Amino acid sequence: MLRQPPTSPLLSLPGAVPAEGRDEGVAAHYGDLFREQRALAAGTGLVDLSHRGIVTVTGDDRLGWLHLLLTQAVSDLPPGRATEALILSANGHIEHALYLVDDGETVWAHVEPGTQEALIGYLESMKFFYRVEVADRTDDFAVVHLPAGSIADVPDGVAVRETSYGRDLFLPRADLAAYAGSNGPLAGIWAYEALRVEGHRPRLGFETDHRTIPHEIGLIGTAVHLQKGCYRGQETVARVHNLGKPPRRMVFLHLDGSDVHLPPHGTPIRLKADGEEGRQLGFVTTAVRHHELGPIALALVKRNVPVDAELLAGATAAAQEVVVEA
Numbered sequence: 001m002l003r004q005p006p007t008s009p010l011l012s013l014p015g016a017v018p019a020e021g022r023d024e025g026v027a028a029h030y031g032d033l034f035r036e037q038r039a040l041a042a043g044t045g046l047v048d049l050s051h052r053g054i055v056t057v058t059g060d061d062r063l064g065w066l067h068l069l070l071t072q073a074v075s076d077l078p079p080g081r082a083t084e085a086l087i088l089s090a091n092g093h094i095e096h097a098l099y100l101v102d103d104g105e106t107v108w109a110h111v112e113p114g115t116q117e118a119l120i121g122y123l124e125s126m127k128f129f130y131r132v133e134v135a136d137r138t139d140d141f142a143v144v145h146l147p148a149g150s151i152a153d154v155p156d157g158v159a160v161r162e163t164s165y166g167r168d169l170f171l172p173r174a175d176l177a178a179y180a181g182s183n184g185p186l187a188g189i190w191a192y193e194a195l196r197v198e199g200h201r202p203r204l205g206f207e208t209d210h211r212t213i214p215h216e217i218g219l220i221g222t223a224v225h226l227q228k229g230c231y232r233g234q235e236t237v238a239r240v241h242n243l244g245k246p247p248r249r250m251v252f253l254h255l256d257g258s259d260v261h262l263p264p265h266g267t268p269i270r271l272k273a274d275g276e277e278g279r280q281l282g283f284v285t286t287a288v289r290h291h292e293l294g295p296i297a298l299a300l301v302k303r304n305v306p307v308d309a310e311l312l313a314g315a316t317a318a319a320q321e322v323v324v325e326a
Helices: 033-041 064-068 114-127 173-182 189-198 236-245
Strands: 028-029 046-049 053-058 083-088 092-101 106-111 132-136 141-147 159-163 166-172 248-255 267-270 283-291 294-302 310-312 314-323
Touching: 028 189, 033 189, 033 283, 046 106, 046 173, 046 189, 053 064, 053 114, 053 141, 064 106, 083 236, 092 114, 092 159, 106 159, 106 166, 114 132, 141 173, 166 173, 173 294, 189 283, 189 294, 248 283, 294 310, 294 314
Parallel strands: none
Antiparallel strands: 046 141, 053 106, 053 132, 083 092, 092 106, 141 166, 159 166, 248 294, 248 314, 267 283, 267 310, 283 294, 310 314
């Protein structure tokens, strides 16, 4: 069972509508989804991601030790450089996704809500003689996202992951309300998710299931380093990269805007020509409403689905764009 995430104090603000499901604990929106999206796209405001798990690793061996366990090369990771990495099963299936940065003394990583305990359990089992300490800091710190272009101040001493789409701050949880009050406007998780889908960025538990391998969702090169040494699941990664193709591929969908409801996670994908009773070729992973593009989605489909095929997401017509090459 996933641990219940802390409830954000920002949910008590006027207009805040609580998110549900995996994002329970933060606001879905604050009353105007498209305004919030436009603010983020313009580089203003912030997103409360305080429901995400936070794990730290300290000790002299932290980077070399993590290098042995993760799909990413981090043994020489410079302080302040953001990266992302996976932990795979022995068969190469994705088990954990870490978004991390080293501040020179500590590796800070945020992970999907409620998954930190299982991650820490695995890391603790792999410590052996290495000089490392692993800690769950979720109760003490909160992730705050500032969009690309934001000029909001970052408090001294706060670890920061800076990426092409924004900055993630590991803010003391006690400072969350005050910081948000000084650096608004606030945007809910729905606005953040809409820009994530637009950017084709997969999310653990949404674009993944129990058999997803990194190649299927476009993580080779971003979260998986192909020239580093061995790690659990590395044989599958190398074999698929060198000798074959992944069985599925992630696609970006433009959905028919005349439908009132978005297709939920798991909605079957079929060929439009075959109709709603046709053979299932995949499923919707995340569907959102975008302030410019309208209803859009990410989905996983079989690799051999023609890249120009018109699709159905449930009963909704969908045109696909290639994200992962067939």
